[in-house]
Amino acid sequence: MTTTTVQCTRTGLALRDVTLTYPDGEARLTALDRVSLTVAPGEFTAVAGPSGSGKSSLLAVAATLLRPDSGSVLIDGQEVGALSEKARSALRRERLGIVFQQSNLLASLTAVEQLLVLESVRGGKPRAARERAEALLASVGLDASKQRRRPHQLSGGERQRVNIARALFGEPSVLLVDEPTSALDHERGAQIVDLLATITRDHGTATVMVTHDRDLLDRVDRVLAMHDGRLV
Numbered sequence: 001m002t003t004t005t006v007q008c009t010r011t012g013l014a015l016r017d018v019t020l021t022y023p024d025g026e027a028r029l030t031a032l033d034r035v036s037l038t039v040a041p042g043e044f045t046a047v048a049g050p051s052g053s054g055k056s057s058l059l060a061v062a063a064t065l066l067r068p069d070s071g072s073v074l075i076d077g078q079e080v081g082a083l084s085e086k087a088r089s090a091l092r093r094e095r096l097g098i099v100f101q102q103s104n105l106l107a108s109l110t111a112v113e114q115l116l117v118l119e120s121v122r123g124g125k126p127r128a129a130r131e132r133a134e135a136l137l138a139s140v141g142l143d144a145s146k147q148r149r150r151p152h153q154l155s156g157g158e159r160q161r162v163n164i165a166r167a168l169f170g171e172p173s174v175l176l177v178d179e180p181t182s183a184l185d186h187e188r189g190a191q192i193v194d195l196l197a198t199i200t201r202d203h204g205t206a207t208v209m210v211t212h213d214r215d216l217l218d219r220v221d222r223v224l225a226m227h228d229g230r231l232v
């Protein structure tokens with residue numbers, strides 16, 4: 001019998017010597033060039049760099065959505081490359097929270113339902129799940145009336161808060177966030193980054209935020225610069 005639930009302690013995220021290439025006509029384009037990175041639980045790391053430097057590719061590999069050509073990815077000490085597709089998706093569900101650049105909220109669902117839909121997939125107890133979803137949304141700054149709104153009735157910053165709460169709903173060890181401030185003005189962007197810093201501390205997540213907003217980098221524990229697929 002194959003076990004899909006991964007039993008391991010929280011040690012965060014590690015990438016070791018990761019290289020990723022994409023097909024580019026006859027040749028291959030190197031998007032990640034021997035990248036190594038460790039993010040401990042409770043640590044908030046930003047990856048900054050110009051457009052095309054490989055930031056989203058780094059996040060996709062860490063999110064186990066792309067397999068690197070070589071090197072390894074460890075989530076809570078578990079080597080991802082060694083896992084079957086089924087075990088990888090279980091690991092993703094149980095260990096990873098992902099906030100994508102585009103808000104991929106479902107148009108017909110209220111904020112609280114965006115979280116509850118995940119629980120219905122998991123088959124948990126509805127009442128406890130609702131209470132937890134409401135508490136999480138409140139903790140990211142959405143009051144009861146906003147929790148009942150659909151995405152088009154919320155501002156960009158509020159939608160981003162729903163995205164973040166949804167990513168936290170599965171109690172992830174590793175939180176991966178792609179350009180969370182790109183659609184926001186400076187003040188709202190700063191509030192979102194401060195929120196991510198608080199979450200990292202309170203939930204003990206190993207958080208990686210990709211950004212090219214240099215003004216917000218003094219709010220994180222560590223900044224890594226990406227250039228031409230390399231971390232420098």
Ligand SMILES: Nc1ncnc2c1ncn2[C@@H]1O[C@H](COP(=O)(O)OP(=O)(O)OP(=O)(O)O)[C@@H](O)[C@H]1O
Pocket residue numbers: 022023029030031049050051052053054055056057058212
């Ligand atoms: N699916 C793909 N097929 C081929 N090349 C790709 C693919 N995705 C990305 N690339 C290339 O890989 C390199 C890294 O892209 P990536 O999206 O990781 O950069 P980025 O730093 O996230 O950029 P941005 O800040 O503009 O989002 C770029 O040269 C890009 O053109």
